[in-house]
Amino acid sequence: MFPDVExxxxxxxxxxxxxxxxxxDTANLVNLxxxxxxxxxxxxxxxxxxxxxxxxxxxxxxxxxxTKALFAKYGTRxxxxxxxxxxTPLCCSSAVGSYxxxxxxxxxxxxxxxxxxxxxxxxxxxxLVNELYQxxxxxxxxxxxxxxxxxxxxxxxxxxxxxxxxxxxxSTAQDCLEEMEEKFRRxxxxxxxxxxxxxxxxxxxxxxxxxxxxxxxxxxxxxSKEIIRTFTGREPDETPNSTDSNIPLSLGIPAxxxxxxxxxxxxxxxxxxxxxxxxxxxxxxxGLLLEYQKKE
Numbered sequence: 420m421f422p423d424v425e426x427x428x429x430x431x432x433x434x435x436x437x438x439x440x441x442x443x444d445t446a447n448l449v450n451l452x453x454x455x456x457x458x459x460x461x462x463x464x465x466x467x468x469x470x471x472x473x474x475x476x477x478x479x480x481x482x483x484x485x486t487k488a489l490f491a492k493y494g495t496r497x498x499x500x501x502x503x504x505x506x507t508p509l510c511c512s513s514a515v516g517s518y519x520x521x522x523x524x525x526x527x528x529x530x531x532x533x534x535x536x537x538x539x540x541x542x543x544x545x546x547l548v549n550e551l552y553q554x555x556x557x558x559x560x561x562x563x564x565x566x567x568x569x570x571x572x573x574x575x576x577x578x579x580x581x582x583x584x585x586x587x588x589x590s591t592a593q594d595c596l597e598e599m600e601e602k603f604r605r606x607x608x609x610x611x612x613x614x615x616x617x618x619x620x621x622x623x624x625x626x627x628x629x630x631x632x633x634x635x636x637x638x639x640x641x642x643s644k645e646i647i648r649t650f651t652g653r654e655p656d657e658t659p660n661s662t663d664s665n666i667p668l669s670l671g672i673p674a675x676x677x678x679x680x681x682x683x684x685x686x687x688x689x690x691x692x693x694x695x696x697x698x699x700x701x702x703x704x705x706g707l708l709l710e711y712q713k714k715e
Contacts, residue, residue, distance in 0.1 A: 427688075435682075435691045442682035442692040447503040448473055450679045450697065454704040464713040467498070477504075477663050480519075482623035486663040490670065499639055500674035501707055502663040505685070507700065508647050509678035510655035512640040514665035516596050516627025519587040522547065522607065524571075526615040528580030538614025540582040541571050547610045547617070548584065554602050560592035560627075561659075562599060585622070591659050593627040593669055625661055626669035639673035646706040647677065650699050679703050 429438040436446075455471045457463075470493070474485025490497065524540040524547070548566050556562035564587065571582025588599040604619075611617040644655040656678075664674035679700025682692035 431694070434694055436694055437689065437691045439688050439690050441690050442506065442680055443685040443690065444477070444504050446680045446682070446692045446697065447505075447678070447700070450700040450704045451503050453701050454708055457705060458708060463709070465708070465711045466713050467711055469708065469711070470497070474663065480623050483625055483663055483666055486666040490666050495670070495672070497667065497672060500664060500667040500672060501643075502674070502676040503679050503700075503704060504662050504676050505660075506678040506680060506682055507696065507703070508651050508653040508655045509660070509676065510640065510643050510647055510657055511660045511662060511664060511676040512636060512643075512657065512668075512674070513591050513659035514626070514628050514668040515589055515591055515659045515661040516593060516665060516669070517587050517589040517623075517625045517661060518596055518600055518603075519585070519622040519624075520603070521583055521585055521620040521622055523581065523583040523618045523620070524610075524615045525581050525618070526579070529578045531576040531578055534578055537578055539578045540615055541579040543610060543613065543615045543617075544569065544571065544582040544584060546613075547606060550606045550609065551586065551603065554599070554606070556588070557590070557592075557595040557598055560590055560595045562588065562590035562592075562595045564588035564599065589661075590627050593629050596627050625665050627665070629669040630671040631668055631673060632671070636673045640675055642710055643675045643677055643707065646703055646710075650702045650706065677703065677707070 427439045429436060451471065472489055474489060476482065476484035477486070524544045526538040526540045526543065529537045551564065551566065554564065556564065567585045567587065569582070569584040572579035588596065588603065590596050590599065607617050607619055647655045660676060662676040664676040667674040680692045681696035682690065684690045
């Protein structure tokens with residue numbers, strides 16, 4: 420979100436900690452590590468083996484690469500997954516998947532007067548944009564699309580030789596994402612060769628929900644929700660999100676993404692967390708882990 424060369428100072432003021440990334444996701448990691456420290460110090464015996472992982476590349480064009488690597492190594496040996504992210508009382512059990520592309524159109528270009536009528540990369544790209552916005556997304560699961568950036572050309576009196584755009588579509592269902600990809604590819608093929616050449620670069624894939632057993636996921640999530648209610652006194656927020664849980668959910672493995680701190684202004688330099696919320700978040704993490712404590 421911010422260049423590595425920038426200073427990202429931390430300050431404390433009015434019972435809050437301010438710093439970019441402090442809540443999304445540094446403070447959640449602190450609660451995870453403190454819970455792991457407790458289990459080690461107390462030598463708590465658990466019914467199952469537990470992996471405690473601090474991964475990278477969750478945000479933006481990182482495309483969940485850290486979690487993808489985790490599941491590439493351990494696969495279906497993982498029977499359940501918790502991600503600690505964002506704010507309380509989040510309890511996400513539904514993945515918003517996304518496919519992201521950069522599409523570039525190239526033409527010979529020319530002088531705006533002398534070569535008037537010759538293909539313009541901007542004109543052709545806009546034709547593709549118009550067709551993409553005519554696509555009817557699947558209705559069996561919420562599915563959206565967006566052209567978020569478009570650029571190209573050189574001067575006002577030049578027929579553009581090159582133009583590009585950033586395009587994504589999102590859905591909570593993996594099969595809907597695959598349907599949208601087919602429609603996207605057909606639209607590009609329709610415009611390719613009509614005076615210009617189109618190049619498609621895949622920027623990243625975040626999968627949506629896969630073949631998760633509804634009963635298992637419901638039982639898994641019910642435990643999380645009860646713990647969140649117990650320690651926060653609030654009703655869990657089950658809004659679908661795009662998080663590390665996308666990967667296990669796409670593989671059919673029960674997963675929840677759970678917030679453990681109160682804060683705000685995520686993805687800005689003014690991001691903050693409420694210091695007083697940290698102990699409550701630690702209780703949430705420990706409560707989840709101790710669900711698997713061996714019975715005497």
